[in-house]
Amino acid sequence: MTTPTAASTAATQTRRGIDGFAANPAGRGFGPDAEDDRSTITLPNTEELDRPVKAPGANYRPMAFGPLGRSWTQRSRWAGTYDHEWLAQKFPFLPEDFDARYFQSAPEDQQVMYPCGGEEVVLRHLTPAGRTAFRLPAHLGLPVLFASREGGVAEVPAVVDTVMLEPDRSRLMLVWRASMPVKRTIREITHITVGHGVREVRLEQERAQRLRAKRRFKSLAEAVQWARERRRLTGGP
Numbered sequence: 001m002t003t004p005t006a007a008s009t010a011a012t013q014t015r016r017g018i019d020g021f022a023a024n025p026a027g028r029g030f031g032p033d034a035e036d037d038r039s040t041i042t043l044p045n046t047e048e049l050d051r052p053v054k055a056p057g058a059n060y061r062p063m064a065f066g067p068l069g070r071s072w073t074q075r076s077r078w079a080g081t082y083d084h085e086w087l088a089q090k091f092p093f094l095p096e097d098f099d100a101r102y103f104q105s106a107p108e109d110q111q112v113m114y115p116c117g118g119e120e121v122v123l124r125h126l127t128p129a130g131r132t133a134f135r136l137p138a139h140l141g142l143p144v145l146f147a148s149r150e151g152g153v154a155e156v157p158a159v160v161d162t163v164m165l166e167p168d169r170s171r172l173m174l175v176w177r178a179s180m181p182v183k184r185t186i187r188e189i190t191h192i193t194v195g196h197g198v199r200e201v202r203l204e205q206e207r208a209q210r211l212r213a214k215r216r217f218k219s220l221a222e223a224v225q226w227a228r229e230r231r232r233l234t235g236g237p
Contacts, residue, residue: 001043001054009168010045023073024062067105078102106162114159115140126167136163136174144178145193145201155198156180 028044046063047053053060068074080086080098090096104111117140123132142158161177182188193201217223 024064025069025072027062027064062107063109064107065110068107070102074108075102075104112163114161115163117141121163121165121172123165123167126165132167134172136172140174142176142178142195143197145196145198146180147190147192148188149190153198153201154180158194 080095162175
């Protein structure tokens with residue numbers, strides 16, 4: 001094993017982490033690298049904080065920043081059972097033992113509770129400055145309206161489902177998620193409105209209705225003629 005050399009920048013994706021077989025099929029590990037000579041082994045660039053990669057037979061956890069694949073063991077263990085009973089009784093719906101944690105693509109050590117707003121984020125050794133700190137936006141509330149074919153409207157508060165950091169681009173991305181259970185089919189929902197609550201939508205509808213009730217004229221002359229005719233009929237000023 002060669003001595004690691006210093007680097008000012010390094011990739012931290014899962015393909016640079018250790019090959020944990022089913023836990024990280026995209027990683028590097030103690031096996032010949034297809035792009036190198038068969039006698040060389042490309043070691044990972046990332047490893048556990050207090051457990052450096054040293055022994056070929058040791059069981060190391062893949063450590064990297066990046067999403068986990070659907071078939072990787074960290075997610076597939078929550079997928080449920082797809083057997084003959086499921087085919088006969090549940091297909092095409094999810095099995096009874098399906099766990100929503102299957103949809104979690106972030107590694108376990110990078111999972112947090114839903115942000116509420118104002119949380120401090122600190123990046124160490126991930127930017128040229130060495131340490132970069134900032135806070136998430138204070139107000140993260142985002143209402144989502146689901147309108148049904150029966151005429152009902154349900155307001156669901158969206159949650160910040162994903163916080164994605166790109167330090168090399170000085171970029172932060174937030175992804176919100178809102179869900180609404182349906183009885184049979186997605187066609188039960190006619191449309192979805194994002195960013196407005198029920199009260200705001202109703203006020204806008206009332207305003208639009210008032211505008212539709214107003215008389216509109218093609219020209220100023222037509223408006224003057226209408227006003228004169230109205231005064232003549234009503235006897236007003």
